[in-house]
Amino acid sequence: MRRRDVLLAFFALPVLLAGCGGDEEAVRVDLSRREEPTLRLPPRAVTYAYLPQYAHTVSYERHRLLLDYLARATGLPLRQIFPDTFEEHVRMVERGEIDLSFSNPFAYIRMARSGARAFARIIEPSGKPDFRSQIICRRDNTQLRSLDDCRGKRWMAVDPSSAGGYIYALGEFLDHGIRRRDFAEITFAPGPGGKQEKVVLAVFAGTCDLGSVRDGALDILAGKIDLGQIRILAESKAYPGWVYAARAGLSPEITHKVAQAMFALSMQRPDDAVILQTAGMRGIIPATDTDYAPVRALAEKLDLDTATEAEE
Incomplete structure (x- = not known):
């Protein structure tokens, strides 16, 4: 058996050598000229969070269509995230982990202490920009x-x-x-x-x-x-309604793009109406920090410390 294997290898050698043509030019590789590959990271997603007043599944379903619309309208990569508690939501905005916050007015005036600023507020299902x-x-x-x-x-x-x-x-x-x-x-x-x-x-x-x-x-x-x-x-x-706020340090260009896309939504257009009604609102309008002065006055009257969680 061993002699046969040797013979087979001997006769196969010319076939293998024929595959290496002697007339092919060698390719010179200049190792002194190298280009280091660079890791191309995708752009960081703009994070969006809904204060968790409802179950996460409800929050997702209510705002999924709105986020899809905003991503298309602005060209920004948007990602909805889900804090477990009101307190966690506030802290994540303060740490810069939530870029765009949709929250109640009291949570907003707490976040404003760390530099978050209101840029939009909603028309409630009642048709008014306030709620009770x-x-x-x-x-x-x-x-x-x-x-x-x-x-x-x-x-x-x-x-x-x-x-x-x-x-x-x-x-x-x-x-x-x-x-x-x-x-x-x-x-x-x-x-x-x-x-x-x-x-x-x-x-x-x-x-x-x-x-x-x-x-x-x-x-x-x-x-x-x-x-x-x-x-x-x-x-x-009735007090001012739910508010959109941008965290401290978020690019004004991002805030402007998102705000303009929000303000363009109209209940008069059927596709927009579905987006707004699913999100539990009838429109989105401009807002400023001063719109929430009545909430600050109420917190002061109740002796609530807006720097920390409200007293139990």
């Missing part, structure tokens, strides 16, 4: 007929930094002479995201006597619970 807090209870709760009856009761609010879900309601109670110490307890919706829904569900289940949510929050649970069992006990005064 709704104080809710079970319809069959005969002990609650007016705000005065809330003394000594258990109140669940959305979050210490929630405007419609806590602070506007707190202001309404104070206007009626009811202070935080007058409640048996004040608790906040647990866990990340979905906090508005959790308040409504807690009231529905009877685990608290009353709750506070922003107007429009009840609609999120339509078809999931019997909303006929929920009664709106009172509403707060």
Whole structure:
């Protein structure tokens, strides 16, 4: 067997050598001339976050069409990110991890202390650029007929930094002479995201006597619970609506492009109407920091420290 292998190799050698033509010119390689390859990174995405008043899936579905539109209209790479809590959202804006923030007014005035600036605000589903807090209870709760009856009761609010879900309601109670110490307890919706829904569900289940949510929050649970069992006990005064803010240091060119694309949306165009209605708004209009002076005045009246999380 070994002799046969040697013979086969001997006869195959000329065939292999024939493949190496002697008339081919050698290619000189000049190793002194080298070009180092460079790593081409894609442009950093512009991050966009919706204050987590609802579950992340709701936040995504509500703003997915809007982000797709903004990316097409501006040519910017946009990416939606999902903070778990109101506090995390505020801190991420302060650290520069969220470029474009969509938040309630109280969260905004906190972020403004680190240089974030309002550039747009929404027309609410009501058709107005403001919104209210709704104080809710079970319809069959005969002990609650007016705000005065809330003394000594258990109140669940959305979050210490929630405007419609806590602070506007707190202001309404104070206007009626009811202070935080007058409640048996004040608790906040647990866990990340979905906090508005959790308040409504807690009231529905009877685990608290009353709750506070922003107007429009009840609609999120339509078809999931019997909303006929929920009664709106009172509403707060109206305050400026939700706001778009750019973090400190974000390129003014980016802010301008996004703002102009937002302002171009119109309920008069069917495609735009779908985008706006899905996002829970009827339009987007210009805003400035001074538009939120009433919210700062309310925070001062309630003795809330806007530099840190609101007192519980």
